[in-house]
Amino acid sequence: MANTKMAQLLFGNVDKTPEDYEIMYPDRGLNEGAKVTRFAPSPTGFLHFGSLFAAFVASKTAGDDGVFYLRIEDTDKKREVEDGVIGMVNGLKDFGIIPTEGAINATDEVGAYGPYTQSRRNHIYHAYVKSLVEQGLAYPCFMTEDEIAEIRKEQEAQKELPGIYGKYAKYRDITADEAQARIANGDEYVVRLKSPGKPDGRISFKDEVKGKVEMPENILDIVLLKKDGTPTYHFAHAVDDHLMHTTHVTRGDEWLSSVPIHLQLFYVLGFKAPKYAHISPIMKEDAETGGKRKLSKRKDPEAAVSFYAEAGYPAGAVNEYLMTIANSNFEDWRRANKTDSIDKFDFKLSKMSKAGALFDMVKLHDISKTYISTMNTDEVFDAVTAWSAEYDKELNSLIMRDTDYAKRIFSIERGNKKPRKDIGKWSEVKDYIAYFYDELFDGKYDWAENMSKDDIKAILTRYKEIYNHQSPSEDWFPQVQSLAEELGFAKSPKDYKADPDSFKGHAGDVAGVIRVAVTGRLNTPDLYSIMQTLGEDKVKERINTAIEGI
């Protein structure tokens, strides 16, 4: 049979058959309904926020009883970057996404369905292409790039569908002898699919997020194997996801239009097609056009996952944000289940939005504030130390100088029923705690505008005399109140409002003066706690310095 001859000519050195691989990679034997998903990036080393989102969705889809694996799609040497794989693995790990199988670094993998790196799977792809050639479903094509460009030009001029098909597929029926002669001559070739599609054919399928989709059938003789013998994305996708038993292919919706090709490939290969879930991209408002566009690696710093690490957004907070984008009902669930792990939330592909969401930094920040507010002192301390060790050495050395002191600072009003939400990201910590460290305390005083210098001086001078560091918290404010009365201020805002002409202000204003003297600021957390943390000597020193500066 001629096809056998062709197959031998092209793949004489291939010794295994598809059947061999089917046996090597048997059914996974998972529980009924368990899902197998994957994240399949090119190892460019740059983890895009959109890719993180895709990986997040894939891992949440697999859930606890499924399998989520990492496959490296490195079939294009031009795009490859040194350390690209480790960049991907670490990038995911930073956000708590750890695949159950797949590549773990540039050379090692775990799992029984590997190799998980496409450049190491050529022998597998070749066995399947050989079989296709044998069956007359694929053929070598010797067209040069110039020839193809020529054809494309003509097709564009004629307003025809561009691509290699029908009369343009000039090597479709090439004989083995002819091919042999060309190869002997040193001609290069690709292997193309002999597409069984009909020009008027339509296909329809159900996408897990887009719903029912109808499209023209693929009629193009797409390339299966490039001239260097590596597979195209399309072909590798079909072979890999079949052999690795992927049940749900989650990927960016830029792939939606190639589904007809993929479904056809699964069909000719005799594979059961996986379910597809095409995820809408995360968009960004374009300042120039006022419109939306995809989050761009070039234009948007937040497109790089490293941005969040640098800014100090906790990975958990970013995860919460990703989940609110993925399944908007997560927000309601989170309010009802404040302390539960995000893993308990029942993520559903079908609840994903069909349209692309605009990236909202403000929302992320809010979610992050809430997230950090629920962390305990040690967790905050650990996170800040880890972050500052990498991104703010000065802050780090300050904190490490006296870790107990730092923890006392972080514990102020932490753990309340209604916790403060002062910190949205770790890079805000330095400013937040600045007045606890002389090195950061700038000596600028933000005195209230309605206070005269004389009053400020009087309050501080007198307060210095009555200050008792040993007073328990409940006695502290009454002391301020009596000082207020002594100096002509009302005891409470109510008293003051009732008769503003009789008072210079109220006890709150007096406390405010003390606050500014001690911290330099008009607004702070609980002043008593701050003073207790600073210590008696430091408080007195700050008040003295303040008085001198007036």
Next chain:
RNA sequence: GGCUCCAUGGUCAAGCGGUUAAGACACCGCCCUUUCACGGCGGUAUCGCGGGUUCGAUUCCCGCUGGAGUCACCA
């Protein structure tokens, strides 16, 4: 341009033939309060347009407009 997807406030979005059109972020006001934050209460603001179908369309159908994606030996 062909093919395809999408379309509810500023943003994320519930809704799936009859609703005062949820909720969250942001914004504004009030309350609580020694400041701020937190919290509570309230407010501004949304169904792209035009046709159908129907007793009745945000919801179903068609067209338009707008946005996005794709048309490689890149993924």
